[in-house]
Amino acid sequence: MRKVNYPSRLLRIESGQQFTNGEISLFESGANYKRDLAEKVDKAINKILELNESPDGGTYSIEFPKGINHNVSKEIKSKVVKELTAYEVRTFTAIVALAQLAKARSELYYLEKINRAYFEFTIPQIHRLMGIGKGKSNIDKELVKKALLSLHRKEFIYNEGDKFVISPLIQIHSISDTKKRKGSGMWDGVLNITIDSCFFDFAQTKAQTYFQIPLDLNENLRKVNKGRPNASVEILIKYLYQSKHCSSSNKVEYNYDKLVDIMKLNRHIKNNNHKRIKSTIDKGFETAINIGLLEKVEEGTNVFNELKYVIYFK
Numbered sequence: 001m002r003k004v005n006y007p008s009r010l011l012r013i014e015s016g017q018q019f020t021n022g023e024i025s026l027f028e029s030g031a032n033y034k035r036d037l038a039e040k041v042d043k044a045i046n047k048i049l050e051l052n053e054s055p056d057g058g059t060y061s062i063e064f065p066k067g068i069n070h071n072v073s074k075e076i077k078s079k080v081v082k083e084l085t086a087y088e089v090r091t092f093t094a095i096v097a098l099a100q101l102a103k104a105r106s107e108l109y110y111l112e113k114i115n116r117a118y119f120e121f122t123i124p125q126i127h128r129l130m131g132i133g134k135g136k137s138n139i140d141k142e143l144v145k146k147a148l149l150s151l152h153r154k155e156f157i158y159n160e161g162d163k164f165v166i167s168p169l170i171q172i173h174s175i176s177d178t179k180k181r182k183g184s185g186m187w188d189g190v191l192n193i194t195i196d197s198c199f200f201d202f203a204q205t206k207a208q209t210y211f212q213i214p215l216d217l218n219e220n221l222r223k224v225n226k227g228r229p230n231a232s233v234e235i236l237i238k239y240l241y242q243s244k245h246c247s248s249s250n251k252v253e254y255n256y257d258k259l260v261d262i263m264k265l266n267r268h269i270k271n272n273n274h275k276r277i278k279s280t281i282d283k284g285f286e287t288a289i290n291i292g293l294l295e296k297v298e299e300g301t302n303v304f305n306e307l308k309y310v311i312y313f314k
Contacts, residue, residue, distance in 0.1 A: 002215040004097045008242065009209070010198045013169070014084055014092055015235050015262050016065040018158045024067035037068070037157075037164055044155050044166045045072065048080045051153075062155040062166070066261070082154065083264065086229030087130075087147035090218045093238075094129035095170060097215055099199050108200065115160065116171075116194045123188055131219035148172065148191075158198075169196045211245035213238065217291075224290040232263040236284035240293055244313045250295075256281075256307035285309070 012018045044062055051060040061082035072080075102108040102119040109118045126148075127133075132140045151170045158165055174192045214220065221234065239262055243252045259281050260266060268276045288294040295312040302308045 003212040004215050005210040006213045007210050011238050013158055018065050019067055040164050040166050045080050058153050060153040084231050086231040086234050087143050088151055089231050089234040091147045094126050097129050115197045117200055118194045120190050120192045122190050131222040211242040213241045220291045232280050233284040233287055236263050240288050250313045252311050254309050
């Protein structure tokens, strides 16, 4: 089975975990940090509001990570904040694979000044890595197009060294040799993009900076979950692959609260919808078992008598 190196830093960003508790405390207590971040976030929000009001603009958005809520009214937040969809999570998986394939062919070009990389791929290539084979309906392909455009228009907050960055992780520059099929707005041809360094920089100081996932992960997920995919489930699957890669045994444990955090299920706590949280976690483990990642999952309690999950890998 062919494997892909998936960057841990990218997973932290897509699950909203890119800032440590220590960094969050620094934001809250340090006047300079708070001012710098607030100025950049305000500027990004104003830009998004302007772009969304333009008649020919698409839907632009920003993703707030854990601990960086900023003083934004609910009304403004509803206009600018959009969480990742499952198709966007799958698109990250496909882009990581495409970038590594391009790098292997010496066709991934690093742009040092902006710490990003440029490469290109064909539309059929990303369809295959999204698990969409020939003969699939245009609806599936339209969802891929929508996810790519949404990520192109979605700002993320993260840091590079001691600097805050607010930027899309994927930027589309052109679609060349495009042939529009009769009666459809479907893409064809070659897509030219730049990606943030979190997609390809595995040589950090930490010993574990990436983990391995199957090249056909998206295809496997489509096979076992036929209906509408769930972003929380898709993110959990990546965390489980990371845990397997980093574990010295075939067993790990996750506390319930930790799963709520990494699966971005906190919104259900605000709505007092705890049943939804439990069913989503159960769906994630069921999916992991069905794709052959897990052997079984057992529920138990930790020393504080809180719910935990004991996870056994295959």
